[in-house]
Amino acid sequence: MVGQVRHNAEEWFKELRGKLVSTLEGHESVQFKEKKWNHAGKGGGLMSIIKGDLIEKGGVNISTVSGKFSDKMKERIPGAKEDPSYWATGISVVLHPNNPNIPSMHFNTRYLSTTQTWFGGGIDITPCLEFEKEAQNFHNNLKSMCDKHDNDYYPKFKKWCDEYFFIKHRNEPRGVGGIFFDYLNEGDSLSEFQFVKDVGLFFHDYVDNILKKNKDKTWDDNDKKKQFIKRGRYVEFNLLYDRGTKFGLETGGNVDAILMSMPPQASWK
């Protein structure tokens, strides 16, 4: 059973990666550059980076890795205390558009297996200009998608996202939120897998639509300055607080894949 979910999850992340890359390349005149990398334990990943006219810098990374958690790590991971062996597969995407009218967009989903198994992931967006109405639509649609699976998902995962993507030292959120979930294992891995698939498809469609909708909106130097400052905050969050970044750098992960999320250009006042 676990073996089947592992296989299906890995295949789905590959399929979703193909779909996202294809859609994004459809908007651009350039293609993604691919780079395979090996994990220190077993397995590895495929990192794809695009530097286009619309997506100033974007990365799509999939990986399937396994190994044994360190003594320090195994205390923090469900089911790893008994046996430190882990197996994980996932997809992670960060898009930094050139046009300040389009938010930076972040998405990931993953499946982990120790002596326990669970799904985790999320979607969130970081606009740099006025985006209130757009953000409300984004949240309404996200709620509808979540409600199809479980009425508790949206309020719980929205709250988790707001709490997680918060820049403490500035007392401000990183963006306008979205959903964030982890340790999703309440018994029915099939329906949870279906939710994870829908999160991925939601992200795909959101990206496709917002690019179509806002790509021709004009902006001025001042808007670009605001974008650079907002991206500076993004950098602060990722280096100071993001668990994945800290975990990856501390455990000697692939630096390029971990820091794929860094914006192409950022500034500080």
Add this chain to the structure above:
Amino acid sequence: MVGQVRHNAEEWFKELRGKLVSTLEGHESVQFKEKKWNHAGKGGGLMSIIKGDLIEKGGVNISTVSGKFSDKMKERIPGAKEDPSYWATGISVVLHPNNPNIPSMHFNTRYLSTTQTWFGGGIDITPCLEFEKEAQNFHNNLKSMCDKHDNDYYPKFKKWCDEYFFIKHRNEPRGVGGIFFDYLNEGDSLSEFQFVKDVGLFFHDYVDNILKKNKDKTWDDNDKKKQFIKRGRYVEFNLLYDRGTKFGLETGGNVDAILMSMPPQASWK
């Protein structure tokens, strides 16, 4: 005795601040903007920021603060376990020049007093283009200055600097080093204070000279790109590893003063 050193150190940092500000303004057509800030305990500081043609972004900060360390902090600070009260005065400078032929320059010196007292500080530079000969000169001159005080200083403090300003996840140094020292209290606070003064004067003269020498050197777009990438690494170091930044943000210090060191513009590949 401690009271006298406190007073003299504070006065010296003020004097040095005036000297640095005056010299830097002499190179620029704009002036520093000043901003006073209050410490959560007692005291506060004066932060001065310049955004000039030569110094794209530069900050000079002096502060004199006192308070009581938290239970967590007092374990890590010499002499604070017995009594958590502290008094500290210092000066901190970061300069990010526009011309990629001039390195980013960092300097600070401070005097701390708990049930023990000590000086700390350092100078280091971060070039982004070929700088080998210049860096060698910088180190030779730094060594001469140190040797006037103690032959052990330069080798010991250079090593400390190399170890401290190292970007572990990239396995590369932040820049070309300099000196870094802390807990300088080997009995003769007068001669140590004299060393701290000389470190400040050395920095002042180095900045003045390198600006004069390299300000008219030309550069191209590619050099500027290299500078932005190098500044990205500078950001990574400061947010991931710098003790002062981490300490400041964790203890609710003045965010603007703590992040004064951030470059005006940085980029990631």
